[in-house]
Amino acid sequence: MNVATLTSPTDFILPDWLNECMVQVPQPDASSTDAETDKDEKESSGPSLICRAFCFAYELHEGQFRASGEPYIAHPVAVAGLLRDLGGSPAMIAAGFLHDVVEDTDVTADEIEERFGPEVRQMVEGVTKLSKFNFSSKTERQAENFRRMFLAMAKDIRVIVVKLADRLHNMRTLEHLPDVKRRRIAMETREIFAPLANRLGIGRVKWELEDLAFKYLEPDAYRQMQSLVSEKRGSREDRIAQVTDVLRDRMAQSGIRCVDISGRPKHLYSIYQKMQRQHKEFHEIFDIAAIRIIVESNEECYRALAIVHDAFKPIPGRFKDYIGLPKPNRYQSLHTVVVGNMGRPLEVQIRTLEMHQIAEYGIAAHWKYKESGHSSSKFTASDEKFTWLRQLLEWQNDLKDAQEYLDNIKDNLFDDDVYVFTPQGDVVALARGATSVDFAYRIHTEVGNRCAGARVDGRMVTLDTPLKNGDIVEIITQKNSHPSLDWLNFTVTSGARNRIRQWYKRSHHDENVARGRSMLEKELGKNGLEALLKSEPMAAVAHRCNYHTVEDLLAALGYGEVTLNLVVNRIRDAVKATQTIEVASHDADTLPLPTSHRNLKEVPASNPNHSPIIGVEGLLYHLAGCCNPVPGEAILGVVTMSSRGISIHRQGCHNVENIPGDRLVPVSWNNSDPARSRPQTYPVNIQIEVIDRVGVLKDILSRLTDNNINVRNAQVKTFPDQTAVIDLCIDIRDHTQLERTFTQVRKMSDVLNMRRISQAEDC
Structure with missing residues (x-):
């Protein structure tokens, strides 16, 4: 399309800055050959690149409309305008125009590079969602989108600036979408993109994203705040x-x-x-x-x-x-x-x-306010200012579970840091509540693996002691020291926790492989298992689960990094697709249940997506009353000796410590269960040790009421000249709400200790 002859839709007006840009672009001489024109375009100036990108996007999106009814081209134009306001280079602004064309049209990334160069291609590819790939759940799709985006950010941090501009304009026009979609996008914005803008220091974008998410997630509170501030x-x-x-x-x-x-x-x-x-x-x-x-x-x-x-x-x-x-x-x-x-x-x-x-x-201030004009210099994960991005990249490939990956992103992005010093005076920023072990792994993996003790401000402390702002931390190492799995109980940074797990996996690799093989053997039977493990479908299953080899997958299964249910389902899909391998003399569509499951009472078949527990489809089950598991916690199924079917316990529950392995069933919460969108609570028993004073129970109950926590039962035990003990049974929606409740109650000055309590149950 010739820039000079461009006409826009009657209900869409080009912004002034884009009109001015077009005026600056010299039109090609009619006598020029096609080869000369192509050469001129390759060597084009900034305004020419911007205008060519707009014209290309205009042609591709012509006839497309947004949910609001306006021409779709209005969105990329708005995104490009935001990037221009942030001082973006011509390549960034061009990427703003083109950020949706690979996803929404038949244009390929190769064609983007041919027309606009590798720099524009890299940014467009980084922003493009994985909409043309198949995933087993929305959670897996979301996790893979973020994995791809962070990898693109590592090559060029401008990718996320383009994505933030895209998200900001989408949030500004969110009212035209259905309520369910509005809430999903607003929640993702609050949990991921606003913290990302904060990490990049783009305060004006972070504040607007938070306010817009607030408007759609809590509309009543938003309107109330508007009224109060205005008054x-x-x-x-x-x-x-x-x-x-x-x-x-x-x-x-x-x-x-x-x-x-x-x-x-x-x-x-x-x-x-x-x-x-x-x-x-x-x-x-x-x-x-x-x-x-x-x-x-x-x-x-x-x-x-x-x-x-x-x-x-x-x-x-x-x-x-x-x-x-x-x-x-x-x-x-x-x-x-x-x-x-x-x-x-x-x-x-x-x-x-x-x-x-x-x-x-x-980060946009670097190129927006350079005296020499717009800077097109790239920023990568190697830059010191992006240590948080390096940390994300270091552990993201080690987290195979999509939900765990998303949870770790959220934990790593929120800016709630404590600042401590090395003995040499270097500043180290850690998450609030971090310990000496977190500090050791932040310095170097080997320092963490050889950590034997720590001094804080010159005195020895236990490794689980939380660090405070201004602490000077010295790590004591020994050659024969190694990580302990107990460290997972008090480390808070994702980097430290993942390195501890990695060390354990490496040091127990053969043991984990054998355990994984045994688990598959119990699930599928011995016959044909060896042939299956060496087959092409099994290699495809390993690749689908993000492992290089089948042995790596078996080790992960034995270690508990992936669930048996997930692996078996992937095997079923792979075998069904090829129709060439039979497992344990059974048809590929009907993999056998483990022996201990065959006598379980079945319940009427239903849509598995509607079950709150994955792994017990078609079987009778109940939530264990001893440990009261809630959504968000790691759980384990136990085949009971009674007619009650499978009992669902929290992992680590003392009642399942001595249960034989053939009675254990890998299960997990179904995050895609539509019932999760409806209010549902689960009973949790807690015990609180407090200073005995008049009104302490009332204060605790008030704190719970403020957080919309229902109390089913309360009992107070007092002892002369000693602390009092309060036993409560409360209704909780999920693990996040439980953790938040524990945090808020523990902040009370009279609360000395707080813990969940379990009861006995016949398994």
Whole structure:
């Protein structure tokens, strides 16, 4: 399509910046040959690349419409505009126009490279979803999408900036989709993409994504926050104006030139989070807005801080120096909270203009504010500022389970770090609650594997001691030391936990292979098993499960990294597809049940997707009353000796420790069960040791009520001159809610200890 003759749909108007770009592009001479035109396009300038990408996307998306009814081309144009606002290079803006063409049209990545070059191809491929591949579940599809995206980010970090622009525009137009799809996309945005924007330091994108997700996930709370913030806007702006006038005058008297000093309202979701976290009402939250002071140099930041503390009374313990100790996303600023001139606390942020640009644009500030103009330089996982991305890449290939992989992404992305020092003074950022073992593995895998002890601030501590901000940590190593599986009980970082598992798998490889082979033998029978393990379908099964060889798959099965049910189902699919191999003298469609299952009472057949437990389809089962498993926890089935079928226990339940292996059934929660979208609770027994005082039970019950936790039963045991014990039975939706409840109750000053309790059950 010739740029000069382009006409847009009647209901879509090109933005001014794109019209200006088109005017800059010289049109080819009519006398030029096709070869000369191709050469000119290959050597095209930035505006030419942008316009050619737009024209190509326009042609491919012509006749396509979004759910809102507007022409589809409006979406890539909006994405390209966002990338332009972030200072993206012509290649980035071109990728914004083209980010959907490989997924939604017949154009291939090779054609993208031929027309626009390898740089554009790489970004488009990184953003493209795996919609043309088949996966067994939405969770597996989502996990593979993120694996691919993070690998592309490792080659060029601009991939995720393009993806964030794509997600931001989709969130801005989310109201046109069905409610179920809106909530799914909003939840993914809150859990993955907003934290990603935060990790990249792109504050303006992170805040808008969080507020938009808040709008669709909790609409009532969102509207309430809008109303509350709007009602108090006038008095808040007056108070901030008075404080800024005072500070501006004091700065001028001290010879500090303020580039800017202004009030900044906090975003709705951040205010709401604070209210939930601190259990406060809106009128009890004082720092709804913050004053931002922008000066010219680091030295002036600290001088300005002294003036703020001299003009207003600082609140102890509320000062943070992110200039001397930047956040992992490179955010730098001085934060302090003072009592303003109306007796109300007020947050003040002090930074330089460069720090402000990084706080707003993050990694994009590098190319947006280069004096030499737009920079097209790439950023890869080898850059020091992306250590978090390297950590993601280091363990992502070791996590084969899709749900575990997604959970680890979420844990790794959230920015809740503690900063500690090596004996040489280097800063190491770790997740909140990290221990010396987490620190050791962050330094080096071998340091973790040889860890024998730790000193914190010069004194010996146990390896499970949580580290605090400012701790100086020294790891003591010994040649004959090795990891212990007990470390998994207190390590919190994904890197440490995965390296511990890797060491265990390597050191017990033969044992795990033998155990995996034995498990398949019990499930499928001996006859034909050896031939199956050496067959092409079995190699395909190993590859489908992300293992290089069948032996690796057997080791993973023996270790528990994959479930027996998953492997057997994949074998059934592979054998059925080839129709060439029979397993244990049975037809490929009817793999036998293990011996211990054959006498179980069957229940009427139903859709397996509607069962909350995977692995017991068509069989009678019940949740064990001894350990009360809840969704999200690792579970194990036990064939009972009674007529109650299979009993579902938490893994590690003491009642299954001595159960023979042939009575154990690998099971898991069905995350795709439609019933999970309806409220369903499970009883959990907990025991809390507290300081004996009047009203302590009432305070705990109030905390549970605030979190919508129903209490089925409560019993208090008191002893003279000793602590009291409270036994509760509460209703829980899933493991995440249980962990959150434990965290919040443990924060209470009177709570000394809290644990789940089990009862005896006849298996």
